Amino acid sequence: MNRLTALLLGSAAAIAATAGPVSAQQKAPLSILRVIDADNYDPIRSTSTAAAEALYMLADTLVSVDFDMKTIKPGLAESWTVSPDGTTYTFKLRTDVKFCDGRPMTAEDVVYSLKRWTDPANKSPVSFRGGQVKDIRAEGDATVVYELKEPYSDLLFQIGLSFASVVDKNAVEKLGANFGVQGFNATGPYCWVKWTPRQELVMKKNPHYTWGPPIYKDPKPQIDEIVWKIIPESNTLMAAIQAKQADVTYYMPYIALDTMQRMPGMQVQRQDNYIYDIFMGFKVDKPIASEGVIREAVNMAVNKDAIAKAIFFGKGQTLPALLNASVLDFDKDAAAKMPKYDPAAAAKLLDAAGWKAGADGIREKDGKKATFTVYGIRNDVNPRITEAMQADLRKVGVDMKIQLWDATVAWGKLATQEFDAFVMAYPYVTATEALNLYFNSRQAPTPNRMNWKDPKTDEMLKAAATAVDADKRKQAIGAVQTQLTEANVWVPLVSQPLWVVSGDRVEGVRAHGVYGAGLYKGLDIKLKR
Numbered sequence: 325m326n327r328l329t330a331l332l333l334g335s336a337a338a339i340a341a342t343a344g345p346v347s348a349q350q351k352a353p354l355s356i357l358r359v360i361d362a363d364n365y366d367p368i369r370s371t372s373t374a375a376a377e378a379l380y381m382l383a384d385t386l387v388s389v390d391f392d393m394k395t396i397k398p399g400l401a402e403s404w405t406v407s408p409d410g411t412t413y414t415f416k417l418r419t420d421v422k423f424c425d426g427r428p429m430t431a432e433d434v435v436y437s438l439k440r441w442t443d444p445a446n447k448s449p450v451s452f453r454g455g456q457v458k459d460i461r462a463e464g465d466a467t468v469v470y471e472l473k474e475p476y477s478d479l480l481f482q483i484g485l486s487f488a489s490v491v492d493k494n495a496v497e498k499l500g501a502n503f504g505v506q507g508f509n510a511t512g513p514y515c516w517v518k519w520t521p522r523q524e525l526v527m528k529k530n531p532h533y534t535w536g537p538p539i540y541k542d543p544k545p546q547i548d549e550i551v552w553k554i555i556p557e558s559n560t561l562m563a564a565i566q567a568k569q570a571d572v573t574y575y576m577p578y579i580a581l582d583t584m585q586r587m588p589g590m591q592v593q594r595q596d597n598y599i600y601d602i603f604m605g606f607k608v609d610k611p612i613a614s615e616g617v618i619r620e621a622v623n624m625a626v627n628k629d630a631i632a633k634a635i636f637f638g639k640g641q642t643l644p645a646l647l648n649a650s651v652l653d654f655d656k657d658a659a660a661k662m663p664k665y666d667p668a669a670a671a672k673l674l675d676a677a678g679w680k681a682g683a684d685g686i687r688e689k690d691g692k693k694a695t696f697t698v699y700g701i702r703n704d705v706n707p708r709i710t711e712a713m714q715a716d717l718r719k720v721g722v723d724m725k726i727q728l729w730d731a732t733v734a735w736g737k738l739a740t741q742e743f744d745a746f747v748m749a750y751p752y753v754t755a756t757e758a759l760n761l762y763f764n765s766r767q768a769p770t771p772n773r774m775n776w777k778d779p780k781t782d783e784m785l786k787a788a789a790t791a792v793d794a795d796k797r798k799q800a801i802g803a804v805q806t807q808l809t810e811a812n813v814w815v816p817l818v819s820q821p822l823w824v825v826s827g828d829r830v831e832g833v834r835a836h837g838v839y840g841a842g843l844y845k846g847l848d849i850k851l852k853r
Contacts, residue, residue: 353549366504373840383489383510388537410475424515431462574842589828658805
């Protein structure tokens with residue numbers, strides 16, 4: 325018996341000793357485990373993936389995202405058209421949709437929700453995702469017109485994200501700032517019951533729901549009640565799944581996946597199209613990080629394959645390019661320009677640029693030492709990733725100092741100008757979204773923490789975002805990928821595939837993963853007992 329198996333069995337025994345009778349454990353609700361809670365569940369207030377993974381079950385969007393992460397399918401809208409100039413989207417709504425309280429949804433409800441999301445007066449941190457809105461209006465009970473000031477090629481993908489969820493105006497006005505905290509009403513397959521922050525979120529089946537997106541076999545929810553439970557400690561989470569104290573998780577530590585696959589009745593699925601990447605970004609206006617040759621040498625000196633293998637136990641994938649190869653408009657030619665792992669060549673490059681090793685082994689040039697400080701969130705993987713990078717960089721004479729922070733303070737630290745580089749993981753749905761989010765100069769200093777301000781980049785990003793023709797969009801955003809790759813602004817590290825683990829009481833689970841939501845709408849899932 326290896327150490328991990330012993331740990332699992334020991335922890336499972338401890339949990340079983342304090343749990344109730346087995347027969348009681350095997351009844352509904354469906355229990356889903358995760359390690360972190362959201363700050364709130366108002367779609368326009370939270371940017372966290374922890375909020376999105378529950379909101380997709382509580383609410384619906386006009387369109388849905390297929391399992392390939394590239395295809396848009398109907399949602400609350402049965403169909404849509406786009407004007408030739410790309411500025412006007414006309415959505416034809418389903419007429420059989422009801423909120424959890426039984427009230428029929430109309431076009432006015434959709435207009436209210438989308439305006440609430442995009443209106444700058446509401447100060448949503450994600451309002452920019454809705455594009456340059458000119459007007460959103462209802463035409464009758466079943467038609468919504470979304471009019472833009474300029475074309476926006478990402479619109480359909482953005483309105484498929486949880487931020488654009490349709491919610492009940494009456495509930496929003498009744499609850500005010502407590503909407504998504506003390507209550508919620510929308511049209512999702514599951515309805516809000518109660519939320520105990522940092523403990524659990526309870527949902528029940530929406531009895532009216534028959535309008536699930538066509539990516540599922542059955543448009544109706546099959547589970548009477550779902551409980552999302554927070555288990556911050558990974559060993560306890562592992563043991564709870566093994567002991568059948570819970571049914572599903574996609575927060576299983578990588579080290580445990582092989583063990584889970586060997587357990588009778590346990591299902592372990594991988595979603596290859598999942599897009600959640602880890603990178604290190606350089607703040608390019610800082611003294612050392614501003615040196616292009618340093619950034620290129622760092623990209624060449626870090627052994628990303630070793631990080632993916634050792635820290636993710638072979639379950640992660642090396643990210644060999646600026647963006648994930650699964651994302652819409654990924655550019656292969658730009659990816660080919662990313663420096664390959666070659667520490668000897670990195671050292672040679674630094675030598676040629678005049679960076680010579682000092683007495684302590686750290687390179688120096690013009691009185692400056694090749695030293696920079698990286699900030700990041702202290703989670704399960706960042707300490708080991710940064711330590712591995714630090715060791716690789718020392719071998720070529722570059723000193724990387726590490727400052728990691730608990731999530732409660734990390735975002736505040738990452739909003740400062742103190743650091744030279746930062747490590748981050750993020751989800752995205754298109755290349756245009758990702759690069760506009762991080763490299764548009766108007767996004768500096770956050771989330772453009774690189775302080776990358778380049779008129780050519782802005783011009784190409786705008787060309788991609790406003791393209792009406794898909795080929796022109798791909799060409800423009802491909803040019804951005806090439807420019808940023810050649811500038812070595814980021815060190816791409818690892819792509820994290822989605823792994824969903826489910827027990828033998830459950831069937832029909834299929835890993836999805838849009839914006840971190842492993843189960844998406846939760847349809848087709850059934851309980852055997």
